[in-house]
Amino acid sequence: MKNQLNAVLLSAALAGLAGGSAVAAHAATQTSVNANSAKVMKAGLRYSGSNYDTAKHSCKGKNDCKGQGGCKSSDNGCSGKNSCKGKGGCATDGSKMPDSI
Amino acid sequence: MPGNRFNAFQDHGVGIGLRIPHYEHIFSRKPVVDWFEIISENYMCDAGRPPAMLDRILEQYRVVQHGVSMYFGSVTAPDPEHLKRLKNLVRRTKTPWLSDHLCWGSVDGTYTHDLLPLPYTWEAVERTVERVRMVQDYLEIPVAVENVSSYAAFTGSEMTEWEFLTEVVERADCGILFDVNNVYVSAMNHEFNPLDYVNAVPAHRVAQIHIAGHSKYEKYILDTHDHPVIDPVWQLYARAIERCGPTPTLLEWDDHIPSFDEVHAEAKKAEQFLHPHATELVGAAK
Amino acid sequence: MSAHPNVQANAPTNQSPMDLAALQREMAAAVMQPLTPDENMRATMPDGRSTTAVAASFIAPNSRLTAFERLEIYNRQYWYRVLGALAEDFPALRAVIGGRRFEALSIAYLAEHPSRSFTLRNLGSKLPAWLAAHPEQAGRRHRLAVDVAKMEWAFVEAFDAAELAPLTQRQIAALQGESRLALQPYLQLVALHYPADDLVLELHAQEKRQTSEAGVAHEDDSGATTGVPKLQPRPIWLAVHRVDLSVYYRRIGREEFQTLDALRSGSPFGEALEAGFLGSRIPERVRAERVQEWFGSWAELGWICQA
Numbered sequence: 001m002k003n004q005l006n007a008v009l010l011s012a013a014l015a016g017l018a019g020g021s022a023v024a025a026h027a028a029t030q031t032s033v034n035a036n037s038a039k040v041m042k043a044g045l046r047y048s049g050s051n052y053d054t055a056k057h058s059c060k061g062k063n064d065c066k067g068q069g070g071c072k073s074s075d076n077g078c079s080g081k082n083s084c085k086g087k088g089g090c091a092t093d094g095s096k097m098p099d100s101i
Numbered sequence: 102m103p104g105n106r107f108n109a110f111q112d113h114g115v116g117i118g119l120r121i122p123h124y125e126h127i128f129s130r131k132p133v134v135d136w137f138e139i140i141s142e143n144y145m146c147d148a149g150r151p152p153a154m155l156d157r158i159l160e161q162y163r164v165v166q167h168g169v170s171m172y173f174g175s176v177t178a179p180d181p182e183h184l185k186r187l188k189n190l191v192r193r194t195k196t197p198w199l200s201d202h203l204c205w206g207s208v209d210g211t212y213t214h215d216l217l218p219l220p221y222t223w224e225a226v227e228r229t230v231e232r233v234r235m236v237q238d239y240l241e242i243p244v245a246v247e248n249v250s251s252y253a254a255f256t257g258s259e260m261t262e263w264e265f266l267t268e269v270v271e272r273a274d275c276g277i278l279f280d281v282n283n284v285y286v287s288a289m290n291h292e293f294n295p296l297d298y299v300n301a302v303p304a305h306r307v308a309q310i311h312i313a314g315h316s317k318y319e320k321y322i323l324d325t326h327d328h329p330v331i332d333p334v335w336q337l338y339a340r341a342i343e344r345c346g347p348t349p350t351l352l353e354w355d356d357h358i359p360s361f362d363e364v365h366a367e368a369k370k371a372e373q374f375l376h377p378h379a380t381e382l383v384g385a386a387k
Numbered sequence: 388m389s390a391h392p393n394v395q396a397n398a399p400t401n402q403s404p405m406d407l408a409a410l411q412r413e414m415a416a417a418v419m420q421p422l423t424p425d426e427n428m429r430a431t432m433p434d435g436r437s438t439t440a441v442a443a444s445f446i447a448p449n450s451r452l453t454a455f456e457r458l459e460i461y462n463r464q465y466w467y468r469v470l471g472a473l474a475e476d477f478p479a480l481r482a483v484i485g486g487r488r489f490e491a492l493s494i495a496y497l498a499e500h501p502s503r504s505f506t507l508r509n510l511g512s513k514l515p516a517w518l519a520a521h522p523e524q525a526g527r528r529h530r531l532a533v534d535v536a537k538m539e540w541a542f543v544e545a546f547d548a549a550e551l552a553p554l555t556q557r558q559i560a561a562l563q564g565e566s567r568l569a570l571q572p573y574l575q576l577v578a579l580h581y582p583a584d585d586l587v588l589e590l591h592a593q594e595k596r597q598t599s600e601a602g603v604a605h606e607d608d609s610g611a612t613t614g615v616p617k618l619q620p621r622p623i624w625l626a627v628h629r630v631d632l633s634v635y636y637r638r639i640g641r642e643e644f645q646t647l648d649a650l651r652s653g654s655p656f657g658e659a660l661e662a663g664f665l666g667s668r669i670p671e672r673v674r675a676e677r678v679q680e681w682f683g684s685w686a687e688l689g690w691i692c693q694a
Binding site: 006008009010011012013014015016017018019020021022023024025027039040042043044045046047054056057061062063 | 468562588630633636678679681683
């Protein structure tokens with residue numbers, strides 16, 4: 001009985017695969033929006049979070065915490081600390097820093 | 102002949118770093134840009150949006166790869182998976198040369214994801230040369246090493262940074278990605294004259310030049326890539342071009358990224374140094 | 388000014404210079420050591436030595452900064468970078484447990500699982516499992532926090548994981564009960580205790596709005612978890628996947644989830660179908676119909692590939 005049920009499920013799965021695959025193959029040859037939207041309908045809900053497009057790597061120095069905020073050129077009161085937690089601050093006026101140079 | 106063997110004899114002109122906030126502008130307006138530099142690691146995933154966006158860029162623009170985690174100076178060998186993915190990306194972009202930093206950043210398989218400075222020792226020269234040669238042989242394209250901005254110097258150093266750089270590139274027979282902003286930042290942080298560095302760099306090996314902005318703090322300068330290029334750095338650039346000749350030049354802007362046009366306009370300021378006569382002619386015609 | 392200032396500290400010393408491997412291990416240990424609450428470098432190393440002495444053993448001071456202060460710049464940058472990367476991948480987790488707790492959790496996680504990959508993309512890969520084993524890091528909403536972390540990591544995987552060629556008609560025709568199938572690597576199967584899927588989407592949308600309105604993301608350093616609704620526990624099964632470069636999630640039934648999970652684990656086709664209905668209340672007479680629907684949808688979405 002169990003084997004019989006399994007055979008039925010297997011046939012159903014194969015029929016589903018064949019049918020779905022045919023639909024996908026047909027959609028791939030279509031350029032219409034409808035063909036694609038049918039796939040999207042099946043896809044569920046679309047995710048569009050803030051980290052949707054992300055590029056984690058760069059070769060810049062980090063002057064901020066958690067990727068938020070940062071050091072603005074208008075900030076004053078440099079403390080020499082590369083943090084943005086109310087203590088940082090920087091300028092880019094090109095002025096020479098060390099007197100010794 | 103334009104260029105040299107370290108940049109595959111390319112005369113790329115002035116490019117900018119490809120950044121996600123500019124995608125929309127690039128795809129919709131198709132601006133004329135000499136070339137884009139990509140951060141390799143941002144496109145070394147298996148599939149999905151990053152490589153798809155890159156392919157769209159590659160249809161229209163020249164792209165050169167710049168890496169941030171090869172760590173030529175690390176004592177532990179690079180991850181074979183990293184190398185394999187990098188080579189796959191090289192095949193995809195057909196980058197004429199590839200660059201990464203003269204630094205270390207990982208040890209025993211643990212990564213700091215920072216560009217940590219090397220002590221300028223003979224041991225470090227040997228170790229770095231070995232690694233650069235190995236990577237260059239594996240990738241089968243010219244490799245250029247970039248001088249980094251640094252905030253610390255080592256008690257054990259046996260030579261200057263520019264002597265160290267020269268030793269490495271001569272022995273490894275590789276190119277240099279010469280970052281004149283990094284020269285300025287390090288000069289301020291280590292109290293040397295940046296012109297000494299620019300005047301000493303082996304000009305015939307310079308494959309590419311980086312320019313960027315930085316942030317000045319009370320006691321040090323940080324290489325933040327979030328401001329326009331300051332005049333003293335433009336002066337170093339002018340001197341570098343005087344020594345190296347016209348060299349592919351790239352503006353990096355990585356934080357508080359302004360509009361595409363603003364970044365591109367900042368980069369194009371380099372043209373007056375690259376082609377001073379042409380600029381004069383245009384000025385006269387106006 | 389010295390002509391060669393980089394070697395100015397190269398005066399002969401009684402100590403022999405540290406070799407490169409030792410220097411890199413020493414510096415990495417200092418740089419990766421957590422900061423103090425005031426974001427300064429700690430006074431002692433993990434092994435109890437003075438950080439000042441350790442820094443001075445290989446770093447030269449300049450006229451403005453001591454060796455300690457110069458090393459501290461790298462210590463801060465390390466933490467800003469890795470904490471930033473983690474916060475980027477888990478914004479909803481941060482919203483659920485609060486900014487302060489999230490930072491503490493991130494530091495504890497990274498201390499135990501520093502990056503072992505050349506890419507920061509993989510930094511949070513162990514966070515969901517780690518958080519499940521560390522309820523003390525999440526506070527009262529531990530199970531919800533774990534659900535949210537699982538969702539957010541699934542998004543990372545679905546975003547850029549590999550895509551294989553789906554099964555062809557010819558391959559389907561050759562399938563038997565003993566055949567093994569593979570699922571698309573980008574397809575993520577997530578079992579949740581709470582309906583955290585909608586919550587994560589809402590929190591991400593909120594964050595996106597705040598980011599675009601303020602120009603920079605909203606910074607909530609408080610421990611408060613304001614704006615997060617109370618949820619009743621309810622088992623949810625999800626397929627997080629990708630269509631045309633966009634990430635989607637789809638709620639699926641327990642049986643559908645179990646079948647996919649068995650296929651992913653490498654069970655033969657026939658066994659996976661059996662595993663799917665373990666403990667199921669779906670009447671046997673309708674199971675074939677359901678199975679045909681599932682496999683039809685999966686094939687249409689391109690989820691099923693050759694093992």
